Amino acid sequence: MAGTVIGEGLTIEGDISGDEEIVIHGNLRGRLTTSDAVTVGGTAVVGADITGASLSVAGQVTGDVTASERVDIQAGGKLVGDIKAARFTIADGASFKGNVDMEL
Amino acid sequence: MAESSVIGAGTVVSGHVRGDGSLEILGRVEGDVNVTGNVIVGASGRVRGSVSGAELSIAGHVQGDLRGTLAVLLENGARVAGDISSPRVGIAPGALARGHVQTDGEPAAAARPASAARPASAGVRPADAPRDPRRGAPAPAARPSPVAAARVAPARPNPPIQPSVAKVPARAEARPEPRKPDAPKPVAAPSAAVAPPETEFVPVRPLKVEPRRPPPPVVPVLGKGVKAKKKKLHD
Numbered sequence: 001m002a003g004t005v006i007g008e009g010l011t012i013e014g015d016i017s018g019d020e021e022i023v024i025h026g027n028l029r030g031r032l033t034t035s036d037a038v039t040v041g042g043t044a045v046v047g048a049d050i051t052g053a054s055l056s057v058a059g060q061v062t063g064d065v066t067a068s069e070r071v072d073i074q075a076g077g078k079l080v081g082d083i084k085a086a087r088f089t090i091a092d093g094a095s096f097k098g099n100v101d102m103e104l
Numbered sequence: 105m106a107e108s109s110v111i112g113a114g115t116v117v118s119g120h121v122r123g124d125g126s127l128e129i130l131g132r133v134e135g136d137v138n139v140t141g142n143v144i145v146g147a148s149g150r151v152r153g154s155v156s157g158a159e160l161s162i163a164g165h166v167q168g169d170l171r172g173t174l175a176v177l178l179e180n181g182a183r184v185a186g187d188i189s190s191p192r193v194g195i196a197p198g199a200l201a202r203g204h205v206q207t208d209g210e211p212a213a214a215a216r217p218a219s220a221a222r223p224a225s226a227g228v229r230p231a232d233a234p235r236d237p238r239r240g241a242p243a244p245a246a247r248p249s250p251v252a253a254a255r256v257a258p259a260r261p262n263p264p265i266q267p268s269v270a271k272v273p274a275r276a277e278a279r280p281e282p283r284k285p286d287a288p289k290p291v292a293a294p295s296a297a298v299a300p301p302e303t304e305f306v307p308v309r310p311l312k313v314e315p316r317r318p319p320p321p322v323v324p325v326l327g328k329g330v331k332a333k334k335k336k337l338h339d
Contacts, residue, residue: 003112007125010109014119014135020112030119 003036008043022052024059042076055085057094064098108141113148120153127157129164136168147181152336154186162199167336169203186332203332 003020006012010026017033024032025041028048032038038052044059054069057077065071067085075093082099090096108126111117115131126141129149136153137143143157149164156171163179170176172190180198187204195201 003110004115004131005108005110007107007109007123007127009107009124010121010127010139011123012117012119012121014117014121016115016117016119018112018115018131020114022112022115025107026109026123034115 006044008041040077049081111149113146145182160190185336187329204329 004016004018004022006022006024006026006028008025011029012027013029015031015033016022016028017031019035021036021039022032022034023039023041024044024046026044028044028046030048032046032048033051035053037054038050038056040046040055040057040059040061042058044061046059046061047063048061049063049065050061051066053067055065055067055071056074057072057079058074060078062080064081065079065083065085067083069085070087070089071083071085072088073079073090073094073096075091077091078095080097082101084101086102088100088102108128110128111121111131111133113130116134117132118134120135120138121127121133122136122138124140126143127137127139128144128146129137129151130146131148132150132152134152137151137155137157139157141157142159142161143155145151145155145160145162145164145166147163151164151166152168154168154171155162155166156173158172159174160170160172160176161179162170162177162182162184164181165183167185169186170184170188170190172192174190175192175194176188176190177192177194178184178188178196178199178201180196182196182199182201184199184201185203187206188201189204189206189208191207193205193207
């Protein structure tokens with residue numbers, strides 16, 4: 001079960017923190033911290049620093065990412081910011097701009 | 105339309121939440137929630153901030169005002185400290201509420217658009233009477249609205265009407281229509297029409313219902329809002 005779902009059309013301005021999976025299809029401005037997986041859907045626009053176990057990006061993310069496991073940018077996804085993760089993939093058709101640090 | 109959103113039990117949101125679609129809150133939200141769809145605050149949900157949506161269903165704790173354009177329903181186990189305003193307000197047994205409750209809005213007003221003005225004038229008149237010398241009959245009825253009610257509606261000696269008339273001023277402030285010097289008789293009929301929704305408040309605000317006779321319930325109402333706000337700051 002996805003713990004938290006931010007639906008399309010919903011906007012959160014502020015910090016989200018928790019210990020469960022977070023799925024975003026809407027907008028988020030602020031900060032996102034969780035100990036579980038983070039999924040940014042294709043319709044999502046996120047302007048936030050993200051900390052989590054893993055991150056999957058199909059929408060737009062602007063902000064620094066720290067993941068204890070992995071970061072995946074899907075085709076069509078867009079990420080601008082620095083990434084700190086042990087494993088990192090960029091799919092064909094994804095866009096990315098930033099520094100990568102895989103020395104965790 | 106937009107899909108529904110969930111704030112899970114292990115999630116804390118500090119900030120504002122707004123937008124389209126419905127929202128289910130099982131975790132904590134520290135900030136205002138403003139959505140166009142329905143809002144469900146589950147039993148584990150905690151909200152510190154005002155909540156507004158179409159239909160609010162509250163089973164958790166809310167410190168802040170509730171505004172539902174369709175309805176506000178407090179389920180068993182709900183704890184609400186704040187003002188509630190919606191055309192429909194439901195408070196289940198086992199729910200706690202502290203604050204000003206007001207049933208207003210389109211559905212209630214549309215049901216009786218013509219008569220709505222009259223209870224307002226009836227309620228305002230006793231308070232305004234001392235200040236307004238041009239007023240005829242009700243002017244001598246210096247203050248207490250029960251007296252005015254007794255004087256105004258002698259043709260309908262229906263005791264249950266009196267409390268409802270006495271309570272009208274609290275709601276009447278929204279639409280003050282003081283100029284109706286004539287027609288004191290129809291007062292009883294609209295107030296009777298207003299009465300049924302009003303009776304729902306009785307279990308909610310026992311403190312406000314007890315002092316029916318002294319007419320100024322408006323003052324404690326303001327005081328309560330201020331208290332709730334002050335408490336919000338302290339916590």
